[in-house]
Amino acid sequence: MASILFSVLLALSVLSSPFLLNANAHSKLGFSADLIHRDSPKSPFYNPTETSAQRLRNAVHRSVNRVVHFNEKDASVNSPQTEITSDGGEYLMNVSLGTPPFPIMAIADTGSDLLWTQCKPCDDCYTQDDPLFDPKASSTYKDVSCSSSQCTALESQATCSTENNTCSYTLSYGDKSYTKGNVAADTVTLGSTDNRPMQLKNIVIGCGHNNAGTFSKKGSGIIGLGGGSVSLISQLGDSIDGKFSYCLVPLSSENDKTSKINFGTNAVVSGNGSVSTPLITKSQATFYYLTLESVSVGSKNIKYPSVSDSYGSSGKGNIIIDSGTTLTMFSTDFYSELEDAVASSIDAERMNDPQNVLSLCYSATAKLNVPVITMHFDGADVKLDSSNAFIQISEDLVCFAFRGDDQLAIYGNIAQMNFLVGYDTISKTVSFKPADCAKM
Secondary structure, three states: OOEEEEOOOOOOOOOOOOOOOOOOOOOOOEEEEEEEEOOOOOOOOOOOOOOHHHHHHHHHHHHHHHHHHHOOOOOOOOOOOEEEEOOOOOEEEEEEEOOOOEEEEEEEEOOOOOOEEEEOOOOEOOOOOOOOEOHHHOOOOEEOEOOOHHHHOOHHHEEEOOOOOEEEEEEEOOOOOEEEEEEEEEEEEEOEOOOOOEEEEEEEEEEEEEEEOOOOOOOOOEEEOOOOOOOHHHHHHHHHOOEEEEEOOOOOOOOOOOEEEEEEHHHOOOOOOOEEEEOEOOOOOOOOEEOEEEEEEOOEEEEOOOOOOOOOOOOOOOEEEOOOOOOEEEOHHHHHHHHHHHHHHOOOOEEOOOOOOOOOEEEOOOOOOOOOEEEEEOOEEEEEOHHHHEEEEEOOEEEEOEEEOOOOEEEOHHHHOOEEEEEEOOOOEEEEEEOOHHHO
């Protein structure tokens, strides 16, 4: 998966967003939709010839490539750019654009903001299996003007045509991939799980007329669920009280249950077993940062290094939580200490990963007595199940689903499976509650 450059830092916060475009902004919404893992039989990415272990191995490789999505080390003060990956994430959502509703299946990404898709007429588009969205066929589609708050919110992503006063966007990609098109507003319909589709009016979208590079022909765009001002979450704003949550079904689930994403009143995470930790805001508003204080392996507590970053946050917000990254990533020094503690607790012969991606592996037939691993976030202890810690990546190999990487730490989706994970962008908290996600 190639890395790409996302050429903007969205500085506007959710609370001060200049536009809340949902027509129901003054009424409180509560609805849920399906989150489809890209390796599910319901996904266009599904390959029936692969084994479940091969699919997991591929997800691990995508996870390693996606780390650059969050790497701010190359982003200088004068150049608000950061690396991201073009395939966006691990989960998909069915949405419809326009009136009448035109269905697309797009990647749901907590690590990006703009909802965009390829549009007719395509001056230069990558091959896409599904039909392209035709803005002329939608009675509710409106190009956004240069002077509008929607255009100015896009900052350096936006350009303006003096000829017709319409706002355009450009996402330029480090591997020479790119998407360019019109910034527009249209109705977005989410397929709700209670079979009552939720119509969201005047949502800002990117209508791409010139897109090329390493995008997959099986995908139809990206649904940005990040913290920036043009993300779907921020645009819904007060109408969903800034809340969304998801419950990720384990990849090993045999019954092909679909994960769920919830919004508004449906997204509240509370009750017995729920814990909450502060959501830290940084200058890169897209990403959701938490503060990890330590990790316990059994009774051994390993303190997470509190190093001030270039933004002077004094160790606060030292890990990104992301649904689109498979593995959990730590700095190599901390990971090494964590791996030693886990390995010393398991009485079994270690095996090597032939692809050298994961470093703590055992025979799949070995009886592993996996120690209890607890993530100690600021104010929230999250106790992982063995299925959150070890994954089977081949017929004969199970490996620790954590990895050392000296870029920013990421709390990945395997560690989040079978937890109800709730984001409250107004109260600035993320909550966790153990759950059987296949039954939700």
